[in-house]
Amino acid sequence: MDLLTLLLLAVGLSMDAFAVSVSNGMSYKQYHRKQVISAAIAFGVFQGLMPALGYLGGRAFAEMITAVDHWLALILLGFIGGKMVKESLEELRNPSDEIKDAERTFTFRLLIMQAIATSIDALAVGISLAALNVNIFTAAAFITLVTTVCCLFGGALGKKFGELLSTKATLAGGLILVGIGLKIFVEHMFF
Numbered sequence: 001m002d003l004l005t006l007l008l009l010a011v012g013l014s015m016d017a018f019a020v021s022v023s024n025g026m027s028y029k030q031y032h033r034k035q036v037i038s039a040a041i042a043f044g045v046f047q048g049l050m051p052a053l054g055y056l057g058g059r060a061f062a063e064m065i066t067a068v069d070h071w072l073a074l075i076l077l078g079f080i081g082g083k084m085v086k087e088s089l090e091e092l093r094n095p096s097d098e099i100k101d102a103e104r105t106f107t108f109r110l111l112i113m114q115a116i117a118t119s120i121d122a123l124a125v126g127i128s129l130a131a132l133n134v135n136i137f138t139a140a141a142f143i144t145l146v147t148t149v150c151c152l153f154g155g156a157l158g159k160k161f162g163e164l165l166s167t168k169a170t171l172a173g174g175l176i177l178v179g180i181g182l183k184i185f186v187e188h189m190f191f
Contacts, residue, residue, distance in 0.1 A: 010146035025158020027173030036155035048144030054126020070188030076117035081177030
């Protein structure tokens with residue numbers, strides 16, 4: 001696989017994680033430099049790890065992955081995004097309620113759920129890479145690097161939009177996450 005093809009593959013795989021990074025930056029008030037960097041690294045590691053696991057799993061694992069990856073992404077992102085939409089609507093009704101702000105905390109658990117949800121489809125890509133006899137270590141490292149850079153940019157971009165949108169940022173972020181989950185589901189089910 002040539003470098004340009006690998007770059008296009010890495011950018012394509014990173015787009016869901018990039019969108020979630022933008023959403024996180026918009027939605028979480030305490031999403032600062034440390035969280036942006038942590039999220040970018042986590043998304044990058046998972047995007048690089050999943051193709052490696054798919055590569056190692058081989059073709060026998062391919063049918064199991066492609067049968068459920070879109071459902072898992074839909075459920076995880078739908079749950080996270082739906083919760084954010086619900087909380088933002090409650091906050092819009094009761095803007096002085098500080099309890100809601102405390103509930104909307106960017107946690108390690110949330111980060112891992114997002115990283116898994118946005119990288120599951122990369123598992124199937126790893127199986128394809130095995131069929132092409134690609135050096136998986138080089139490919140996985142490159143995918144990790146590209147995803148990390150994209151997510152650093154996405155988190156910073158989301159933070160700027162979040163500051164502009166104020167209280168509506170959480171609603172927008174939640175809708176983005178639900179939309180990403182639906183997009184993944186529709187693409188796998190119908191295309």
